[in-house]
Amino acid sequence: xxxxxxxxxxxxxxxxxxxxxxxxxxxxxxxxxxxxxxxxxxxxxxxxxxxxxxxxxxxxxxxxxxxxxxxxxxxxxxxxxxxxxxxxxxxxxxxxxxxxxxxxxxxxxxxxxxxxxxxxxxxxxxxxxxxxxxxxxxxxxxxxxxxxxxxxxxxxxxxxxxxxxxxxxxxxxxxxxxxxxxxxxxxxxxxxxxxxxxxxxxxxxxxxxxxxxxxxxxxxxxxxxxxxxxxxxxxxxxxxxxxxxxxxxxxxxxxxxxxxxxxxxxxxxxxxxxxxxxxxxxxxxxxxxxxxxxxxxxxxxxxxxxxxxxxxxxxxxxxxxxxxxxxxxxxxxxxxxxxxxxxxxxxxxxxxxxxxxxxxxxxxxxxxxxxxxxxxxxxx
Ligand SMILES: *[C@@H]1O[C@H](CO)[C@@H](O)[C@H](O)[C@H]1NC(C)=O
Ligand SMILES: *[C@@H]1O[C@H](CO)[C@@H](O)[C@H](O)[C@H]1NC(C)=O
Ligand SMILES: *[C@@H]1O[C@H](CO)[C@@H](O)[C@H](O)[C@H]1NC(C)=O
Ligand SMILES: *[C@@H]1O[C@H](CO)[C@@H](O)[C@H](O)[C@H]1NC(C)=O
Ligand SMILES: *[C@@H]1O[C@H](CO)[C@@H](O)[C@H](O)[C@H]1NC(C)=O
Ligand SMILES: *[C@@H]1O[C@H](CO)[C@@H](O)[C@H](O)[C@H]1NC(C)=O
Ligand SMILES: *[C@@H]1O[C@H](CO)[C@@H](O)[C@H](O)[C@H]1NC(C)=O
Numbered sequence: 001x002x003x004x005x006x007x008x009x010x011x012x013x014x015x016x017x018x019x020x021x022x023x024x025x026x027x028x029x030x031x032x033x034x035x036x037x038x039x040x041x042x043x044x045x046x047x048x049x050x051x052x053x054x055x056x057x058x059x060x061x062x063x064x065x066x067x068x069x070x071x072x073x074x075x076x077x078x079x080x081x082x083x084x085x086x087x088x089x090x091x092x093x094x095x096x097x098x099x100x101x102x103x104x105x106x107x108x109x110x111x112x113x114x115x116x117x118x119x120x121x122x123x124x125x126x127x128x129x130x131x132x133x134x135x136x137x138x139x140x141x142x143x144x145x146x147x148x149x150x151x152x153x154x155x156x157x158x159x160x161x162x163x164x165x166x167x168x169x170x171x172x173x174x175x176x177x178x179x180x181x182x183x184x185x186x187x188x189x190x191x192x193x194x195x196x197x198x199x200x201x202x203x204x205x206x207x208x209x210x211x212x213x214x215x216x217x218x219x220x221x222x223x224x225x226x227x228x229x230x231x232x233x234x235x236x237x238x239x240x241x242x243x244x245x246x247x248x249x250x251x252x253x254x255x256x257x258x259x260x261x262x263x264x265x266x267x268x269x270x271x272x273x274x275x276x277x278x279x280x281x282x283x284x285x286x287x288x289x290x291x292x293x294x295x296x297x298x299x300x301x302x303x304x305x306x307x308x309x310x311x312x313x314x315x316x317x318x319x320x321x322x323x324x325x326x327x328x329x330x331x332x333x334x335x336x337x338x339x340x341x342x343x344x345x346x347x348x349x350x351x352x353x354x355x356x357x358x359x360x361x362x363x364x365x366x367x368x369x370x371x372x373x374x375x376x377x378x379x380x
Contacts, residue, residue: 067149080170081255085248095179095202098172099126102164103186105134108352110144111359112189115368117143120194125178129168157269157276170254182244187349191328193367197345204336207249210239210298211283222275224266231262237283242300259285301327301347313349319357324365
């Protein structure tokens, strides 16, 4: 593991001369074949970049692997840390969103997600990290079928939640067409239809990781000075764990050993006061490496009531159109430099008993179309 970064730059340098010669050779052939009339090629010909796909010379990109692979944790993270940082230049031009589900067991809201994904094959990939003891069956025709990744126990507030998140990101990085990565749980729902969410995320050059710093007991009060000098008190940040990140940041996160090992030693839930690494690791890591392209806000809505350790949940009595009006436009923010009220794209925590009403409301809320196989009629 120690050699990851060095190996990466070594391998990259080694591959460069070949790649350059071959890219340009192919460009020459393409030119000769008259492909130059294609506007896409024209606009990119100077860099020779689009040819990388059609050539089998490439960076040490990982071989495709089955989702239930046999790789050790070390090998998985090692391979993912080599993954190209930009998808649409290196591989197919279609960019996908990776939906990373960190779950305990069942996905009670799966029917709602099924309708959301319907008709958008090829624009998304799903990864599910349940508790390893979970042995529920997923129907063959489900979008979740075969999307389970090798998992380890992850417990609320513990460092193993971060490890599970890194495992999800690493698995998704192995598919080089995944460009955006969103972390979700079994209680999350999308607030808009697929096209809307896809457009919003793929056209953004920022990641959506909440991040703030203050001196309260709930923030700086959890900082352990033993983390200095690598993590100073000023770098200590806090956020909700529900991130949405781009590929470049995903590669950074799976490549990190330095900061994670400090969290593994000095941010433990068993301490007094407890330190919850899932609320601090990613925002603090980003501050420590001075990662700039972040919006500092999350696209996942959570309703917090003051003084509570857990957020509010929505059940069958709460799911009414007004709730969605309220949640969807709950904030003011900027998107690509423009002021907007569309700041959150997902919401939690929805209880299993909210499913029936969600299915009825889905078409009215334009989250999906009314379809024959999910006929739910509103009573009144
Ligand atoms: C690249 O290699 C793969 C597997 O080795 C092969 O299936 C594919 O057709 C090759 N692509 C090109 C453009 O030669
Ligand atoms: C995992 O390894 C075992 C034993 O080495 C092998 O039987 C199995 O086919 C492998 N599974 C995958 C998905 O590679
Ligand atoms: C992101 O895009 C906006 C608008 O296109 C631009 O002003 C900004 O500089 C970009 N930010 C980064 C980090 O590229
Ligand atoms: C997010 O916070 C960082 C660090 O404080 C800052 O550099 C960056 O400009 C902020 N991003 C936006 C979009 O405000
Ligand atoms: C958003 O801004 C509008 C005015 O532009 C204001 O009326 C509204 O209260 C703001 N909403 C929130 C949640 O701050
Ligand atoms: C998707 O949502 C957007 C924004 O709510 C809406 O304008 C659009 O009509 C919806 N598309 C479909 C196919 O429902
Ligand atoms: C499915 O819906 C379409 C259009 O709403 C309708 O024409 C068709 O008869 C329906 N099929 C079944 C099996 O209900």
